[in-house]
Amino acid sequence: MTRARYLAFLHNAYHHVKHTVPLMMACGARLGDDREWLRQAITEYIEEEYGHHEWILDDIAATGGDRDAARRSAPGFETEMMIAYAYDSIQRGNPVSLFGMVWVLEGTSVSLATPLADLIRETLSLPASACRYLYSHGELDQSHIRFFAGLMDRIEDPADQAAIVHMAQRMYRLYGDMFRSLPMEEAA
Structure with a gap:
């Protein structure tokens, strides 16, 4: 882990996390009255x-990066494709597919966020304030996964289930592409 790699991760995380709430809003807006229970869960x-993208900007600053430059920057290609695919799936396909993305991002966070934050802090000699996003999601996503499991247990329509699985399969690849795109070497 290098500082450049961690900052690149944070920049990409900022760009996909700032779309979390708008994606959820888009999903909720496309749900019919028969799914009011799901709309309530989305709220x-x-x-x-809400606001987690700002935590990432704080982490960028605490790591020595420029939070304003990060805010103004464009996402990397891989991150942009991940975001675009999620919006397209909600608008063009089944809005419930969003939960496939939720599964991938939160499921990954539950397993990796806290140990990764510890490793980054140790390797780069950073304060805990430089890993707020990772630490918070390691903890937060534990309860989110339980909440998520309860929601998914209520999804009985085979078309909805298939859309969620399809999105998860695509998101594993797209999220992995984001990680594979991170620089391996420290910037010169």
Whole structure:
């Protein structure tokens, strides 16, 4: 882990996380009245997720990066494709597919966020304030996964289930592409 690699991760995370709430809003807007229970759950997710992109900007600053430059920057190609695919799936396909993305991002965070934050802090000699996003998601996503499991248990329509699985399969690849795109060497 290098500082440049961690900052590149944070820049990409900022760009996909700032779309979390708008993606959830887009999903909720496309749900019919028969899915009001799911719309209610999405509002809970939105309340929980709102502002997390700002935590990432704080981490960028605490790591020595420029938070304003990060805010103005464009996402990397891989991150942009991941975001675009999520919007397209919600608008063009089944809005419930969003939960495939939620599964990938939160499931990954539950397993990796806290140990990764510890490793980054140790390797780069950073304060805990430089890993707020990772630490918070290691903890937060534990309860999110339980909430998510309860929601998914209520999804009984085979078309909805297939859309969620399809999105998860695509997101594993797209999210992996984002990680594979991170620089391996320290910037000169």
